[in-house]
Amino acid sequence: MSEFEKLRENGLTGKQLHVDCIFVLEETSLSLFFAQMVSKKTSPKQTTMQPSAMCEHDYSQMDVASNMKRKPPPTPTKSTRPPLKVKAGQESTSRSDDAVLAAIERLTSKIEDFGSQLRxxxxxxxxxxxxxxxxxxxxxxxxxxxxxxxxxxPKIVKENRELKEKVADLERYKRGWNLKIHGLKEKDKESIREHVVGILSKIAPQWADVMDTTVDTVHRLGRREEGRHRQVILQFVTRRHRDAFWKITKNCQTCKNLGIRFKEDFSKADREARAAVWPKMERARAEGKNVYYRGHVGYINGTRVTVE
Incomplete structure (x- = not known):
């Protein structure tokens, strides 16, 4: 039985059988080669192999020398194809050159921009x-x-303070011709001057004939609001008439009947000054001390009241 048939009997098939067959052929060829060498030494005239050996292996006529030079085939797990060789062609060279040129151009542009910024x-x-x-x-x-x-x-501050005091004195002096009326009911389409002149004529009948020339201007203060009676301010022509009416109206029955009160016309600064000292003056009045105002200044027993 041949070696090939033995391998088939062992159940080898496919690639494994092919590989094993190749190794068996090579081993057989080597055995024949060495047998021929030995036969040549023993019988130089014998140059051919026995017919029995030729019949046993059909591949006996293979060139032994070529079999000796053959390399063992690759294993089935390895690829029989040779690795592809990378061709360094003109296309890759041109692409590389283009990339280098583009990089150089970008670098040149950046250098120019840097130069302009530097300038x-x-x-x-x-x-x-x-x-x-x-x-x-x-x-x-x-x-x-x-x-x-x-x-x-410092000089400017001093001058500013003096100027403010002078302005306040001038405003206070100008308001000395004025009186305010609180509580006088407001009517639609009223002639406030005629109405006030008539009230003043009742308060001081002795001046009724000259009352129209004694009072200069009369008007209400502020914007009209629903349910609120605005104050009335009146300005006298002479300070003498103003002071006289101020004293008369303090205990006037006509004013009580009409529900009105006459007050002095103070500036905002003077009103704030009077309000600041009033708590102290109110406590002094409760203690039975003599308390009064003179203009915007308050006094207790003849001593001017100051804010602490």
Missing amino acids: ENTIMVANISRLIEMNPAEIKDCKTKIATIERAI
């Missing part, structure tokens, strides 16, 4: 340097001006 920064730094050189002189000038202003500030 602009240089100009800016030069301008800043000139300004810095000018700053010491300007700072010195500013310090001189500030020192002058600081020396003048």
Whole structure:
């Protein structure tokens, strides 16, 4: 039985049988080769193999020399194809060159941009340097001006305070011709001047004939609101008539019947000053002390009241 048939009997098939057959053929060829060498040494005239050996193996006529030079085949797990060789063609070279050129162009553009920015920064730094050189002189000038202003500030503050006092005195003096009427009911389409002149004629009948020329202006204060009677301010032509009416109206029965009250016309600052000292004056009045106002100033037993 041949080696090939033995392998088939062992159940080898497919690629494994093919590989094992190749190794069996090679081993048989080697055995024949060495047998021929031995036969040549023993009988030089014998140059051919026995017919029995030829009949047993059909592949006995294979070239032994070629079998000796053959390399063992690759194992089935390895690929029989040779690895592909990478061709360094002109296409890859041109692509590489294009990429390099593009990179050079980008770098050149960035360098140009950097150069332009550097020139602009240089100009800016030069301008800043000139300004810095000018700053010491300007700072010195500013310090001189500030020192002058600081020396003048106390004087300006004093003058401002004096001017405010003078303005307040002028406003207070001008309001000395005025009186305010509180509680006088407001009517639609009223002639407020005629109405007030008639009330004043009832309060001081002795001046009824000259009352129209004694009162200068009469009008209500503020915007009209529903359910609210606005105050009335009246200005006299002479201070003498104003003071006389102020004294008469304090205990006047006509004013009580009409539900009205006459008050002095104070500025906002004077009203705030009177309100600030009133709590102290109210406590003094409760203690039985002599309390009164003179203008916007309050007094307790002849001593001016100040805010603590």
